[in-house]
Amino acid sequence: MPHDLVDAMANMREAEAMDLAQKMLDAGEDPLQVLDLCRQALEIVGKRFEAGKYFLPELIMAGEMLKKISQTAKPFMKKEPNPKTEVTGKVVIGSVKGDIHDIGKDIVTFMLDINGFEVHDLGVDVPAEKFVDAIKEVQPEVVGMSALLTTAFESMKNTVEVIKDAGLRDQVKIMVGGGAVDEKVRAYTGADAYGPDAVAAVKLSKKWIG
Numbered sequence: 001m002p003h004d005l006v007d008a009m010a011n012m013r014e015a016e017a018m019d020l021a022q023k024m025l026d027a028g029e030d031p032l033q034v035l036d037l038c039r040q041a042l043e044i045v046g047k048r049f050e051a052g053k054y055f056l057p058e059l060i061m062a063g064e065m066l067k068k069i070s071q072t073a074k075p076f077m078k079k080e081p082n083p084k085t086e087v088t089g090k091v092v093i094g095s096v097k098g099d100i101h102d103i104g105k106d107i108v109t110f111m112l113d114i115n116g117f118e119v120h121d122l123g124v125d126v127p128a129e130k131f132v133d134a135i136k137e138v139q140p141e142v143v144g145m146s147a148l149l150t151t152a153f154e155s156m157k158n159t160v161e162v163i164k165d166a167g168l169r170d171q172v173k174i175m176v177g178g179g180a181v182d183e184k185v186r187a188y189t190g191a192d193a194y195g196p197d198a199v200a201a202v203k204l205s206k207k208w209i210g
């Protein structure tokens, strides 16, 4: 049996999903756990979409539900327990060209922000040149690229290459993540590491900057 929240979201019962999420957060459940349940629900939605049982409206509605729940969860999120000293470093982040999914990227951005990083979010469908311009302007230690479409992995690889061609590759650590990104994709793109979730993204950035 799936969790009630997963069931409500996957079956588009928005009011019930919002209510369950709020109750879990008020009861002191880990907000990242709540968001992970939402991610599981969206995986089901994605599979139904793939199978032709759901269509774009369901995909859009599922995205909106998760956006609302992550807004509700934000005030409940805490810093990663850990360092003796506060890390301050700069991160430039964006969803790569061709990809407009941003829910996961926004969670990563928020987590980096509350953990003391100065985050420059370039948004979605970000061309490689925009990453290059931001690196020159912001001088970040870390560049983060998010993508959910498998077709956008090529775009990640191209962005890493364009950064290299601009002579900036040695200045930054590059982190990739989102949906199906794994170690194989990381190696293909030429990035330095991949983050399976938002907590991992914070840990990696701390490791590189600290």
Ligand code: B1M
Pocket: 038, 039, 042, 043, 044, 045, 046, 047, 049, 050, 056, 059, 060, 062, 063, 064, 066, 093, 098, 099, 100, 101, 102, 103, 104, 105, 107, 108, 143, 144, 145, 146, 147, 148, 149, 150, 151, 175, 176, 177, 178, 179, 180, 194, 195, 196, 197, 198, 201
């Ligand atoms: Co899209 N979509 N979608 N979609 N959508 C997927 C990704 C898909 C897997 C669904 C499916 O068919 N099973 C499929 C891709 C298939 C593939 O590539 N092989 C798909 C498709 C096909 C499409 C369209 C092409 C549909 C169409 O138009 N015919 C279209 C593409 C548009 C485009 O990008 N050019 C499209 C559009 C959309 C919506 C706009 C409707 C909406 C997005 C709304 C938005 O983002 N504002 C949407 C949604 C909601 C999804 C699903 C259902 C959910 C995605 C999501 O938000 N997950 C998705 C199905 C699925 O994921 N299984 C699907 C929750 C989120 C918290 O997880 O982003 O993985 P995630 O983030 C995690 C980690 O991965 C990590 O931290 C986060 C928190 O733990 N992380 C990072 C993320 N970024 C990171 C970066 C890091 C480190 C960690 O370092 C930099």
